[in-house]
Amino acid sequence: MGTPAFRDFVETVRAASDIVEIIGSYVPLKRAGSKYKALSPFNPERTPSFFVDPQKQLFKCFSSGHGGTVFDFVMRYERLDFLGALRLLAERAGIEMPAGFRKETESPSSRERLLSLHKAVADWWRTILWKEAEGEAGRRYLASRAVPREIAEAFGIGYAPNRWDGVLRWGAAQGYPVELLAEAGLVVLGEKGRPYDRFRDRLILPIADEGGRIVGFSGRIVGGDGSGPKYLNSPETPIFTKGKVLFGMDRAKRAILQEGRAVLCEGPMDLIRCHAVGFSHVVAVQGTALTEHHARLLRRFTEEVIVCFDADRAGENAAVRGIEILTEAGLEVRVASLPAGEDPDSFLCGGEAAVSRFREILQRAPTYLSHLLEQAASRNDLSLPRGRSRAVQSIAPWLAKVSDPIRREALALEAAVRLGVSRGALEQAMRKADMPSQGGRSPSVPLRAKRDAVLTELIWLLCEAPGIQGRVRMELDLRWLEENEEGGLVQKILSAGSDPEALFPALSEEERSLVTGLLVSPPPVDPSIEPEERWSQLRERLAYLWKQRRIRLLEERVRAGGSSAEIQCALRELVDLRRSLE
Incomplete structure (x- = not known):
């Protein structure tokens, strides 16, 4: 792997992989002067601390400390080793691995094997849906739901035949061992250890990560006796955690950036219908509860989310739970309400008039607090004290979370008038609701050790102006680097x-983080000073600081005592050092 040919290939792939383009396919980057910034893809945060430098082709995440080249980003984000990242970037750039050293990278990781398997089985299921007689059940179901073929093909929809061993036989023919099929969640091991297909007689909707790679499946039952669940999802695997993947995010992220907001619905068919009629900024929670990770993922692409769940009690309750998670992530939340009993899929089947009405519903969606206030008012009899009390108890915790005192006061007044209670009574309920949070403490953040400012500036200089390195090698006294962690990095x-x-x-990872941090965000230095002059200043400062440290050490030796010769030697060195500082 260290041959010149291999190094040349790495350099070719690096040159073809612009870091802004690559990272921009994962994270929405915004121009910030000569660099780009974004919310960290590694840590939850509300203020962007992730920077990409297009000139140096480096990234730095100040909240997590991670940084480096395009290879480092792909390795960390995709959880790959260097060879896996190299293969991924080469494929993306359309560069074929030279046969001479292909063996060096042809042992894919477990994650890569699973990704390859998911893509292959999705292609097989898609072939069955459109080209095999067994796929007729799936085709009939799509027709009954008025899903055009071009939309189904765009989403990679397939059909799992009504067989217990369909994937097993296909996998054996393709060379996939049963153990890998089980690890991927495609087959289930029975009570006696006998494997069978997880997905049978189901329309298959691939679940992709943000990069568009298939990591799981959702199977919608299309026939049978209806005894099974309507939707059957892949279990959690090394490449799929349902609480971390939003269905359709790979397709919606560009539209979300353009629209400035995201629409969040409940199910995959809701999303497919929305995209089919032009609402491309819609994502879905895939039949699971919204999680903090989902909220952080949305927060990376937008600051506003419109929640549009099914118009039934279950959907309303899920929306309330989701609102709390979204607002805690720092998102502005609005709620779009459909007519009773409707969901986006059924509502949008009403033709152009329904599409126009849906667009209007989204545009006029009230803030989450207005929605919750109306919900509290409609669910309780406000003509009775008990009803007003229940309504106040349901809205007070939400009002108490509003941090802006002026906005909180205005909202409290609006709520008091709407619910027919005094403002004082409502504020008392708000204070009571807010009491449990008063004793909370934010998690502590470990403090970083204070770095040597002079050596830190030298590290930056050596990387920023590599032409000075030859002079530094000749003039640097290695004793100046002693007793400093940064000395080893120099x-x-x-x-x-x-x-x-x-x-x-x-x-080391810490050293790499320091270097990328300095290159992306240089220390506060005078830009008018040329590298040669800056090194001269740093050299004098390093020598001065070393002499001070040496003087303190010699003074301690003299105080500690010892042989007469040792003390005399230390005293002579002390005199010389003190004179040199005068």
Whole structure:
């Protein structure tokens, strides 16, 4: 893997993989001067601390500390090793792996094997739906739901035949072992260890991650006696965690950025219908409860979410739970209410008039507090004290969470008038609702050790102006680097050079984080000072600081005592050092 040919191939892939383009396919980047910024894809946050430098082709996440080249980003985000990241980026750039060293990267990781398997079985199910007689049940179901073929094909919909061993036989023919099929959740091991297909007689909707790679499936039953669940999803696997994937995000993320908001619905058919009629900024929770990870994922692409769940009691309750998670993630939330008994799929089947009405519902969707206030008023008899009390108890915790005092006061007044209670009574309920949170403490963040400012600036100089490295090698006294963690990093840079591909493999994760952080966000230095002059200043400062440390050490030796010769030697060195500082 260290051959010149392999290194040349790595450089070819790196040159073809612009870091802004690659990271921008995962994270919505916004221009910030000469760099790009975004919310961290690694840590929850409300203020962007993730930066990409197009000139240096580096990224730095200040909230998590991660940073590096395009390979480092793909490795961390995709949880791949270097060879996996190299293969992924090469495929993306349309670069074929040279036969001479293909063996060096042809042992895919477990994650890559699972991704490859999911893509292959999705293609097989899709072939069955459109080209095999067994797929007639799936085709009839799509026709009954008025889903056009072009929409079904766009979403990669397939059909799992009504067989207990369909995937098992297909997998054996394709060379996939039963153990891998089970790990992927495609087959289930029975009580006696006998495997059978998980998905049978179901319309298959692939579930993709943000990059568009299939990581799981949702199977909608189309026939049988209806005894099974309407939707059957893949179990959690090494590549699929249902609480971390929003259905349709890979297709919707660009539209969400353009619209400035996302619409969140409940099921996959709701999403497919919305996309089919032009609402491309819709994502779905895939039949599971909304999670904090879902909210953070949405927050990376937008600041506003419109919740549009089914218009039944279950949908309303799910919306309330979702609102709390979304608002805690810092999102502005509105709620779109459909007529009773409707969901987006059924509502949008009403033709152009329904599409226009749905667009109007989204545009006029009230804020979540207005929605919850109306819900509290409609669900309780406000003519009775008990009804007003229940309504106040349901809305007070929400009002108490509003941090802006002016906005909270205005909302409290509106709620008091709407519910027919005094403002004082409502504010008392708000204070009571807010009491449990008063003793809460935000999680502590470990403090980073204070870095040596002079050596930190030197590290930045060596990477920012590599032409100075030759002079630094000649003039640097290695004693100046002693007793400092940054000293070891300086020596590594001088040994390997400042090119990231040559330097970064020699660095620890903490050292790599420091280097990328300095390159993306330089220390506060005077830009008018040329590198040669800056090194001269740093050299003098390093020598001065070393002499001070040496003087303190010698003074301690003299105080500690010892042989007469040792003390005399220490005193002579002390005199010389003090004179040199005068």
